[in-house]
Amino acid sequence: MAKMLITSDNRKFIVKDETKDLHTNYGMIAANDIKKAKPGKIVKSNTGQEFTVAEPSFIDSYRRIKRGAQIIPLKDIGLIITEIGLNKDSVVIEAGSGSGALGCFLAKICKKVYSYEIRQDFYELVKKNIEYLELKNLILKNKDAKLGFDEKDADVVILDLPDPWELLTQAKKSLKVGGFIVSYSPTIPQVGDFVDKLDSDFVYLKTSEIIEREWEVSKRKIRPKSQAIGHSGFLSFARRVK
Amino acid sequence: MAKMLITSDNRKFIVKDETKDLHTNYGMIAANDIKKAKPGKIVKSNTGQEFTVAEPSFIDSYRRIKRGAQIIPLKDIGLIITEIGLNKDSVVIEAGSGSGALGCFLAKICKKVYSYEIRQDFYELVKKNIEYLELKNLILKNKDAKLGFDEKDADVVILDLPDPWELLTQAKKSLKVGGFIVSYSPTIPQVGDFVDKLDSDFVYLKTSEIIEREWEVSKRKIRPKSQAIGHSGFLSFARRVK
Amino acid sequence: MAKMLITSDNRKFIVKDETKDLHTNYGMIAANDIKKAKPGKIVKSNTGQEFTVAEPSFIDSYRRIKRGAQIIPLKDIGLIITEIGLNKDSVVIEAGSGSGALGCFLAKICKKVYSYEIRQDFYELVKKNIEYLELKNLILKNKDAKLGFDEKDADVVILDLPDPWELLTQAKKSLKVGGFIVSYSPTIPQVGDFVDKLDSDFVYLKTSEIIEREWEVSKRKIRPKSQAIGHSGFLSFARRVK
Amino acid sequence: MAKMLITSDNRKFIVKDETKDLHTNYGMIAANDIKKAKPGKIVKSNTGQEFTVAEPSFIDSYRRIKRGAQIIPLKDIGLIITEIGLNKDSVVIEAGSGSGALGCFLAKICKKVYSYEIRQDFYELVKKNIEYLELKNLILKNKDAKLGFDEKDADVVILDLPDPWELLTQAKKSLKVGGFIVSYSPTIPQVGDFVDKLDSDFVYLKTSEIIEREWEVSKRKIRPKSQAIGHSGFLSFARRVK
Numbered sequence: 001m002a003k004m005l006i007t008s009d010n011r012k013f014i015v016k017d018e019t020k021d022l023h024t025n026y027g028m029i030a031a032n033d034i035k036k037a038k039p040g041k042i043v044k045s046n047t048g049q050e051f052t053v054a055e056p057s058f059i060d061s062y063r064r065i066k067r068g069a070q071i072i073p074l075k076d077i078g079l080i081i082t083e084i085g086l087n088k089d090s091v092v093i094e095a096g097s098g099s100g101a102l103g104c105f106l107a108k109i110c111k112k113v114y115s116y117e118i119r120q121d122f123y124e125l126v127k128k129n130i131e132y133l134e135l136k137n138l139i140l141k142n143k144d145a146k147l148g149f150d151e152k153d154a155d156v157v158i159l160d161l162p163d164p165w166e167l168l169t170q171a172k173k174s175l176k177v178g179g180f181i182v183s184y185s186p187t188i189p190q191v192g193d194f195v196d197k198l199d200s201d202f203v204y205l206k207t208s209e210i211i212e213r214e215w216e217v218s219k220r221k222i223r224p225k226s227q228a229i230g231h232s233g234f235l236s237f238a239r240r241v242k
Numbered sequence: 243m244a245k246m247l248i249t250s251d252n253r254k255f256i257v258k259d260e261t262k263d264l265h266t267n268y269g270m271i272a273a274n275d276i277k278k279a280k281p282g283k284i285v286k287s288n289t290g291q292e293f294t295v296a297e298p299s300f301i302d303s304y305r306r307i308k309r310g311a312q313i314i315p316l317k318d319i320g321l322i323i324t325e326i327g328l329n330k331d332s333v334v335i336e337a338g339s340g341s342g343a344l345g346c347f348l349a350k351i352c353k354k355v356y357s358y359e360i361r362q363d364f365y366e367l368v369k370k371n372i373e374y375l376e377l378k379n380l381i382l383k384n385k386d387a388k389l390g391f392d393e394k395d396a397d398v399v400i401l402d403l404p405d406p407w408e409l410l411t412q413a414k415k416s417l418k419v420g421g422f423i424v425s426y427s428p429t430i431p432q433v434g435d436f437v438d439k440l441d442s443d444f445v446y447l448k449t450s451e452i453i454e455r456e457w458e459v460s461k462r463k464i465r466p467k468s469q470a471i472g473h474s475g476f477l478s479f480a481r482r483v484k
Numbered sequence: 485m486a487k488m489l490i491t492s493d494n495r496k497f498i499v500k501d502e503t504k505d506l507h508t509n510y511g512m513i514a515a516n517d518i519k520k521a522k523p524g525k526i527v528k529s530n531t532g533q534e535f536t537v538a539e540p541s542f543i544d545s546y547r548r549i550k551r552g553a554q555i556i557p558l559k560d561i562g563l564i565i566t567e568i569g570l571n572k573d574s575v576v577i578e579a580g581s582g583s584g585a586l587g588c589f590l591a592k593i594c595k596k597v598y599s600y601e602i603r604q605d606f607y608e609l610v611k612k613n614i615e616y617l618e619l620k621n622l623i624l625k626n627k628d629a630k631l632g633f634d635e636k637d638a639d640v641v642i643l644d645l646p647d648p649w650e651l652l653t654q655a656k657k658s659l660k661v662g663g664f665i666v667s668y669s670p671t672i673p674q675v676g677d678f679v680d681k682l683d684s685d686f687v688y689l690k691t692s693e694i695i696e697r698e699w700e701v702s703k704r705k706i707r708p709k710s711q712a713i714g715h716s717g718f719l720s721f722a723r724r725v726k
Numbered sequence: 727m728a729k730m731l732i733t734s735d736n737r738k739f740i741v742k743d744e745t746k747d748l749h750t751n752y753g754m755i756a757a758n759d760i761k762k763a764k765p766g767k768i769v770k771s772n773t774g775q776e777f778t779v780a781e782p783s784f785i786d787s788y789r790r791i792k793r794g795a796q797i798i799p800l801k802d803i804g805l806i807i808t809e810i811g812l813n814k815d816s817v818v819i820e821a822g823s824g825s826g827a828l829g830c831f832l833a834k835i836c837k838k839v840y841s842y843e844i845r846q847d848f849y850e851l852v853k854k855n856i857e858y859l860e861l862k863n864l865i866l867k868n869k870d871a872k873l874g875f876d877e878k879d880a881d882v883v884i885l886d887l888p889d890p891w892e893l894l895t896q897a898k899k900s901l902k903v904g905g906f907i908v909s910y911s912p913t914i915p916q917v918g919d920f921v922d923k924l925d926s927d928f929v930y931l932k933t934s935e936i937i938e939r940e941w942e943v944s945k946r947k948i949r950p951k952s953q954a955i956g957h958s959g960f961l962s963f964a965r966r967v968k
Contacts (some may be wrong), residue, residue: 004420006420006445006483008442008445008483009445010445010481039418039419039420040419040484052419052484054419054420054483055419057327057422058329058331059325059326059327060327062327074324074325075324075452077324078317078319078320078323078324078452079316079317079320079454081320081323081324081351082317082320082323082347084299085300085301085302085304085347085350087350087351088350089350105324108327108329108330108331109323109329109330155299176281177281177282177294177295177296177297178248178281178296178297178298178299179299187947187948188464188672188948189946189948190946191457191459192459192464192672192673195459196461203248203251204252204459205252207456207457207459208455208456208457209454209455209457210317210320210452210453210454210455211453211454212451212452213452213453214448214449214450215433215450215451217437217446217449217478218437220913222433222434222913222914222915223912223913223914224957226956226958230952231949231950231951231952232952234457236459239252240296241248241250241296428707429706430706430707431706451708462671462673465670465671465672465715466693466715467715468714468715468716472710473709473710488904490904490965490967492929493929494929494930494931523903524903536967537903538902538904538966539904540904541810541904541906542811542813543809543810543811544811546811558805558808558809559805559808561804562801562804562805562807562936563800563801563938565835566801566803566804566807566831567800568783569785569786569788569831569834570835571784571834571835572814572834572835573834589808592811592813592814593807593812593813593814639783660765660780660781661765661779661780661781662765662780662782662783672948675941675943675948676943679943684734687734687735687736688736691940691943692939692940692941693941694801694804694936695936695939696805696935697934697935697936698932698933699934699935701917701930701962702921703922706914706917723736724780725780726766726778
């Protein structure tokens with residue numbers, strides 16, 4: 001079990017190798033001190049900074065994965081999971097993998113995730129992220145999803161592609177009846193074309209955008225953070241009915 | 243495996259007992275027709291309405307659970323799951339259960355969910371929902387969470403209570419170091435008091451509100467739905483560091 | 485000067501004729517009582533309800549104008565006024581008038597407003613609203629704006645029409661160099677077409693949507709109102725530069 | 727009448743003195759060229775850049791006023807104007823002036839604006855902005871508003887102060903019956919205290935926040951701008967009824 005060191009202002013350092021000293025911008029912590037420390041105990045750096053030792057969670061490692069393509073934010077992953085009720089029994093197909101952020105997250109929740117990525121550089125990146133997160137049930141394929149998916153009876157096909165409507169036939173073939181198709185697109189014309197091109201094999205369910213508004217909460221200074229609400233993408237949902 | 247009948251405009255009927263005729267507002271479907279029909283096939287009611295037979299997903303049953311208290315919406319469950327990275331290895335404690343909506347959803351994703359509910363009527367309601375969803379790993383307790391939780395080393399404690407700050411000590415005792423505490427409150431003064439009362443055993447992480455904006459997408463009629471964006475609650479996150 | 489009667493819970497009644505008794509759902513107030521009462525004084529209805537006498541403001545009358553077409557909400561009128569700096573010296577052309585809500589509001593702020601409405605029924609409705617609000621500087625025309633505007637050198641042309649791009653040439657002819665064109669459309673494809681069809685005579689400035697979020701503020705019950713944020717329309721702004 | 731030079735990508739240069747050459751980051755435009763040019767005509771800089779000559783609007787000058795304190799954004803000024811129906815007949819009192827942004831804008835719309843600013847440095851700044859915008863009906867006073875306003879029967883008192891509830895008595899004395907009080911505050915505890923302290927002389931109307939969402943509109947790239955929606959402040963409205 002890896003250890004994580006946390007400062008009182010929430011800076012986190014994951015220790016991957018306990019035989020080496022850990023160098024941080026808060027000073028150096030000796031390998032020996034790290035090795036002896038149990039969760040809940042305090043260790044000090046050579047500059048006197050205190051760290052609490054904790055067990056890292058999946059989310060701590062997840063936040064450190066490598067990013068090549070633009071990453072889907074957690075708020076949007078949340079709607080995908082909840083809108084279609086992804087769970088321990090779910091089989092997921094996604095295309096394209098991008099940086100693997102969505103696929104890696106879903107692999108920790110679902111039974112199996114099959115991820116298709118045509119670009120070699122992204123494929124290599126996702127492979128590294130899978131290894132880093134030690135995922136066994138995320139099957140990555142360096143293939144063009146437009147040529148079709150190898151799997152059948154999936155619970156959901158998730159498309160994060162510039163032209164998701166080009167994969168409707170392939171998605172249908174690999175979905176069980178009652179299975180979902182989700183498309184994630186940054187622009188409205190993509191949303192419009194995707195929904196327009198759904199044929200009667202699918203029932204269109206909804207299109208939503210998730211806005212996360214962060215608040216500053218500090219004594220009487222309670223207000224929405226002024227720095228921003230950005231835009232990531234729109235999520236469209238449909239369901240195979242034939 | 244239960245069957246689900248879907249109309250082309252997305253009305254869904256779950257068949258719980260295949261030995262009985264199904265009566266719907268689209269007419270009656272004979273038990274025998276339902277029994278013979280395989281997923282993907284069409285059955286007709288006595289009024290001629292066509293239904294496609296599909297396998298129901300967890301989400302179809304989930305959307306039918308009974309509601310006594312106000313239910314936490316899916317958009318907010320999504321942020322809880324993603325912000326703390328809930329997954330197949332997670333152990334969750336929640337108080338109070340309310341209608342069990344949050345606990346039931348998380349039980350399909352996590353290893354174990356312990357849910358505390360002081361009110362007898364809510365407790366009975368949640369029990370029914372657990373049975374309906376056939377959940378084995380959601381342990382429901384008709385106890386006052388203020389007297390403490392029986393479990394140790396949980397990954398997260400989720401509070402959906404009018405005065406969440408009253409449970410900080412109890413939560414701390416049951417969380418592993420590095421574990422999360424989440425509070426869900428409808429009003430800003432509750433958020434302020436909760437964050438104010440976090441002591442140095444916790445690092446405060448963030449407070450967010452999730453706004454889901456649904457769009458109408460139909461040919462050139464592409465616009466945000468005019469009917470609404472409501473308000474449910476604010477989610478505050480902190481982490482045990484000592 | 486008309487009088488307005490206000491209850492302590494903000495129900496307002498404008499007295500148009502002081503020689504008549506006023507009948508309200510809070511009882512009847514005698515004409516004589518109304519006549520004698522000065523601003524700030526209390527009058528009582530025959531059921532004992534108290535009303536404070538006040539001078540009505542323009543906004544009190546404005547909120548009572550007749551609505552035939554869907555009315556542009558105040559939040560959107562606000563952005564039009566501020567984004568282009570409408571003021572006492574501004575000359576405005578608008579098409580179509582709709583219910584006259586925008587034109588009437590702007591007439592109270594600007595030097596002159598010319599309003600074009602092709603539909604006879606809307607034209608009659610706006611005429612009634614102009615009379616009700618006693619506006620002298622709102623010139624209403626029952627004409628097809630596509631045939632061109634009679635005016636020259638306007639500061640702004642505001643289009644609230646299904647196909648605003650069809651009026652770009654007419655608008656240009658009636659705008660001074662440096663003048664603004666504003667288009668108000670409910671759907672994104674309309675916004676896209678309008679912006680696409682702006683030629684180099686115009687500089688495109690921006691497209692915005694205004695969301696007004698109302699809050700409930702009552703002791704510790706401080707939270708966004710749960711009933712809604714709707715959608716009205718998108719505002720696109722451009723400027724004549726040639 | 728001043729002239730404004732606009733590039734085709736909407737960079738604007740206001741010429742204040744036609745006897746001098748204008749130096750821009752697009753090159754120098756000779757004073758003689760500027761003097762001869764009429765609105766709608768093209769002038770060229772010594773580097774070949776083309777500028778269209780236009781008449782500047784009030785908003786062009788307004789966007790150039792000096793900012794010391796944080797400025798109230800146009801979206802919020804819009805709601806103040808429309809919610810209380812400010813117009814050519816309105817008499818406005820505001821405290822404090824800040825940079826004068828709100829007062830200057832309202833002076834172009836209203837009959838008279840009285841603005842109170844206790845800080846000497848802000849007072850000097852606003853004076854410069856009033857001169858720059860050549861406003862005659864904005865009366866600026868270097869006085870503490872807590873000592874009371876000199877005016878009577880105002881249509882509205884607008885408070886942009888850390889503790890607006892301290893001015894309720896003063897505001898009441900200077901408002902006509904039926905007149906409005908508006909408070910602009912960045913944080914929720916300020917909103918709560920202001921609304922709590924309104925006594926029965928006032929009817930509380932509403933509290934709103936205005937969110938402006940800008941869109942990128944360029945061919946098929948139509949999406950909310952990803953850079954941001956910030957937070958400025960909450961607007962609370964009440965009305966004197968006694």
